[in-house]
Amino acid sequence: MSSVISSIQQQIEQTGSTKADRNRLPDPIDAAVFLKARITPVEPIVRGIIDAGTKVGVFGPSKARKSFFGLQLALSLAGGKGEFLKWQIAPKRWRVLVVQLEIMTPFFHDRLRRMAEYLGIDPMVLTGQLYVINGRGWRPAPQAPSFLQGLDPDKLNTPDFGEQLVEVTRKLGVDVILIDPLYKVVGDCDESSPACLREPLRFFDQVCEETGACMIYIHHYGKGVGGDRQTIDRGVGSGIVARDFDAGLFMSEHRDPGLLVVEPIVRNHRPQEPITIEFLEPLGYFAVSEKAPIVRTSQNRSNASGQSKAFTVEDAMDLVTDFIPLKVYDSMLREHTSDRSAQAIRADILGSERLVRLKKPGSGGHGIMYVGPPNKARSQLERWKQQEDNPPYRVDPT
Secondary structure (H helix, E strand, C coil): CHHHHHHHHHHHHHCCCCHHHHCCCCCCCCHHHHHHCCCCCCCEEECCCEECCCEEEEEECCCCCHHHHHHHHHHHHHCCCCEECCEEECCCCCCEEEEECCCCHHHHHHHHHHHHHHCCCCHHHHCCCEEEEECCCCCCCCCCCHHHHCCCHHHCCCHHHHHHHHHHHHHHCCCEEEEECHHHHHCCCCCCCHHHHHHHHHHHHHHHHHHCCEEEEEEEECCCCHHHCCHHHCECCCHHHHHCCCEEEEEEEECCCCEEEEEEEECCCCCCCCEEEEEECCCCEEEECCCCCCECCCCCHHHHHCCCCCCCHHHHHHCCCCCEEHHHHHHHHHHHCCHHHHHHHHHHHHHCCCCEEEEEECHHHCEEEEEECHHHHHHHHHHHHHHHHCCCCCCCCC
16 A cells, blocks of 8 residues: 555656646545655745745736736745745745846846845845846847757747756756746737737746746736736736736736735635735835725726826925935925835935935034035034124023
8 A cells, every 4th residue: 555655646746747747637645645644844935925836816907016026936936035025925035036027137136136236135145046038129248058049039939948947947947937928938929819828828837837946927917907807817818827826916006106916815724915016216125014905996996086196206306405314304294205215215315315314413422414416515504603703692581
């Protein structure tokens, strides 16, 4: 009996590991024997949502910064951050491959550098942990490793590309692959056609099964207000995409401008609660918001239409024409945006010295911190000096 169980266990763990296996139906397994077999548990990556060897879709409307979201996830995994937004990452530094097919290399380089810097991830920490394939107009550089030389982006949406991706994944020992965006893999095909999407989804399965890596792909919503449709039906095109995943992260517009609601849909775990996130514009990454996760719909969108656009660094600069107390400036910022966003905007402005801080002398060695334009700093110091030399006349109460 033990030899039968051992044979069954080996069959279970090897199913789908070769090309031949993918062309035939696995042999039936007796349930009694199946239950006695020791199955290796699936390794969690992001607890309760993402696991090794699974397929994960990230969906969102146009200009929702889905690529930033995916890149922040990749950096959090490779950089050993321990958590992504509010979700716990399993205690391991995961090896990640980002295949970005849309953004020009200089812009992606700047985006990656800035995000890593503001997330507090030293580039050296990413050595051997994060790999990038820049696929927009991509041709391998002469110094590229041989396994990258063979990865031809002209062969997207073909079985050959899937084989090449398997080869790269194995040689790098990658745990997680991020494909951004999915439509680039689909090519000129009609996204609404199931036949068009069959090949990309098939080689996603191929990569997961043959390497044990997790495949994450980024896809966009259809036209209209996403909140008017069921969460799982918001992705553009054929419903096969929205249902061919183990976990989906759906980024939808919040009722309030400048915020997004992330709704996880998971197949292998208990349901996860949605969260509200905001993009910290000066810092270039997402953070969790304390606001309730209310998705924008046609019915509640009018509530948001009267609100102002997202508050920017330029808007914050317009608030200051001369030196004012820093606490006053902080209060002004919080009147226009959330506390977290206000802190990020202030850090960006002061860090870049677009505004500078000056401490006004006070009694007992204490002073009040002021903030204002750099070109007015000298005149402000002179005014304070003049006030010290010529204090205002006061009537002695005695």
